[in-house]
Amino acid sequence: MKLLGAIVAGGKATRFGSDKAYARHKGRRLIDHVGAALAAQCSGLVVCGRAEEGFDCIADLPEDGLGPLGGLNAALHFARINGFDRVLSSGCDTPNLPDNLAQALAGEGPAIVQDQPIVGLWPASLAPRLDIFIRDGGRALYGFTESVNARQIAIDPPLMNVNRPSDLES
Numbered sequence: 001m002k003l004l005g006a007i008v009a010g011g012k013a014t015r016f017g018s019d020k021a022y023a024r025h026k027g028r029r030l031i032d033h034v035g036a037a038l039a040a041q042c043s044g045l046v047v048c049g050r051a052e053e054g055f056d057c058i059a060d061l062p063e064d065g066l067g068p069l070g071g072l073n074a075a076l077h078f079a080r081i082n083g084f085d086r087v088l089s090s091g092c093d094t095p096n097l098p099d100n101l102a103q104a105l106a107g108e109g110p111a112i113v114q115d116q117p118i119v120g121l122w123p124a125s126l127a128p129r130l131d132i133f134i135r136d137g138g139r140a141l142y143g144f145t146e147s148v149n150a151r152q153i154a155i156d157p158p159l160m161n162v163n164r165p166s167d168l169e170s
Ligand SMILES: Nc1nc2c(ncn2[C@@H]2O[C@H](COP(=O)(O)OP(=O)(O)OP(=O)(O)O)[C@@H](O)[C@H]2O)c(=O)[nH]1
Pocket: 008, 009, 010, 011, 012, 013, 014, 015, 016, 020, 048, 049, 050, 060, 064, 065, 066, 067, 068, 070, 071, 072, 090, 091, 092, 093, 118, 163
């Protein structure tokens, strides 16, 4: 199985107040924590959304401003065009991804981490389904995961998710 790692990085970070990707946790940028964890278990890695220094970056599809689904859609299309079977996705704001994330999510069809729907394992063949979902006005990750019967997997310890500066203090 050829696996593409995809860091979904965009949006406004209104709660955080600045680009979360560059915020520091344990001496490293959040995006570098995520990148290292995904690179260790994938054969390719892209950032979807903003151009982030030090990474191969692709633009949201079909356009910017649609939320994380636009980034996931870009990743699924990039995977299909470039011969990847699946996408292992995460936001740029979950710095403690486990090294066995792909294994934990493996199985039939798509799977997401419980309470973190942008962290998931997706067949690249879902790209046309996500195109249609977005075209029909869908913007919510959970709406899409329900429409494709994504499995929800509990991860222990739970993923850290940075939304506010105070989330970095714990
Ligand atoms: N590519 C892309 N990523 C996005 C977009 N909106 C949010 N994200 C990413 O999706 C993940 C979850 O984002 P949220 O925390 O829900 O939204 P946010 O815009 O970062 O923050 P808030 O404005 O505080 O809700 C983060 O990694 C964001 O960088 C978008 O429009 N495009």
